[in-house]
Amino acid sequence: MDLKVLAVSFSSEDRNGRWSYFRFTTTRIFFLTDKKHKSFFGATVSQQGGKMRQYSSVFKDESRLDINYVPPSLPHRTFQLDLLNQFFRSLIESPGKMAQRVLITGRIGTGKTVLSQRFGLRITRDAREKGINLQYVHTNCRECKGSLFLILQRVISKFHPHFPKRGYSAEEILQMLIQILDDQDLYLILTLDELDALIRNGGSEPLYNLTRIQEDRPDAPRRLSLICILREIEHADSLDPSTRSTLQHNTIHLAEYSRSQLLDILSDRVSLAFRVGVVSRDILSLIAGLASFEGGDARYGIELLWRAGKYADVSRLVEVSAECVRRAAASVYPTVHKDVVSALQVHEKLFLLGVARRFKQTGAVQMSMGEAEESYAIVCEEYEKRRLGHTQVWKYVKDLSAVGIIESRLSGVGQRGKTTMISLSKVPASDLERELVKVLSVGGK
Ligand SMILES: Nc1ncnc2c1ncn2[C@@H]1O[C@H](COP(=O)(O)OP(=O)(O)OP(=O)(O)O)[C@@H](O)[C@H]1O
Ligand SMILES: [Mg+2]
Helix, strand or coil: CCCCEEEEEECCCCCCEEEEEECCCCCCCCCCCCCCCCCCCCCCEEEEECCCCCCCCCCCCCHHHCCCCCCCCCCCCCHHHHHHHHHCCCHHCCCCCCCEEEEEEEEEECCCCHHHHHHHHHHHHHHHHCCCEEEEEECCCCCCCCCCCHHHHHHHHHCCCCCCCCCCHHHHHHHHHHHHHHHHHCEEEEEEEECCCHHHHHHCHHHHHHHHHHHHCCCCCEEEEEEEEECCHHHHHHCCCCHHHHCCCCCEECCCCCHHHHHHHHHHHHHHHHCCCCCCCCHHHHHHHHHCCCCCCCHHHHHHHHHHHHHHHHCCCCCCCHHHHHHHHHHHHEEEEHHHHCCCCCCHHHHEEEEEEEHHHHCCEEEEHHHHHHHHHHHHHHEEEEECCCCHHHHHHHHHCCCCEEEEECCCCCCCCCEEECCCCCHHHHHHHHHHHHHHHHHHH
């Protein structure tokens, strides 16, 4: 085995693009075992009586806690999985007769992505068994910068790995995709995850094009079905009424997980990822409680579990302790992702930077829209950008609230007139400022 011994002093680490802070005061020696997933160590060693004693990690397979892992079963989502199956039954029973469109909604960490991915694995397996050529492709609209062109390019590259990156419009790629499906007698379920990014960027047109392409060829087999994923149905408000009603026709809403549901989900993960007996029921209950407090966010619970395990390993404990969980909780900001910040538009970043700086300076809990706009104007001057008008900035406030970076609400009685009040609870203002300055200097300017 090719091992390198590294001296590491922790200041910050990052997994899945989240801010994370490890406040270790000591420097330890580790074997770096997993560069790909940036796991920062695999085993610690200590010198005892001249012999090296190896510490065994509390994990048996930490990849089962990875954000992209799709577990074999989804506790408390069986009904929704069956419902999806019902909606898409006709694709297996009479392929080509009709295309399906389903909308999945639910707050952060309620299992929207994993549910559709689990369903994708299931339906492709069922189709294969029946000799039907059906593929499931999962795309994330935010990662594709809300561009139908980039989404379709990713899809078509699954069938055509060397498809040219330039030279075609979204409409042309869509035509070619349908042609490929026809040529290969293939049926496609395309998932558009984080659809709000596509709507924000392109309005109704992209969805309209995706649905119209089949209506334009009434006698041909229906080959393209869609699963759309949104956190809030309100994010579809800007769609034209007919596109919205088509989309909402088959909706599956995922409610936030309760504490006991989170307990079941986490317990499943523990048996997949940890060695037997290292995570007690009490510890699980503690983590489930924290995740439930964060709005039933299973992702946060799983992240806490992983981090708590890491702290146990760092302290070379034989089991995960409550203190490990507390340290994990102090180091994870539940809902704000770094990649969300870097994908924002320039003026959203500038506005957010103004907000972060003002909160840092004033220490206030909330600020008015007027105050936020003043700070934004100062930042615009600094970055030599022309500030945008109130209506546009107000739209940004709505969008930033939609992705969960800030919270905004109308001021209550007692305030003179009604104004939008902005607050920041997911991430410290100074961390947000640091991150924004970084991304603005990289390419956002
Ligand atoms: N019922 C479940 N059983 C097992 N794991 C689950 C379940 N629900 C969610 N998870 C896990 O919780 C994490 C978050 O789930 P997922 O990413 O699907 O949430 P989401 O609703 O798509 O959130 P977001 O709105 O932030 O995209 C993932 O690691 C997922 O595997
Ligand atoms: Mg998701």
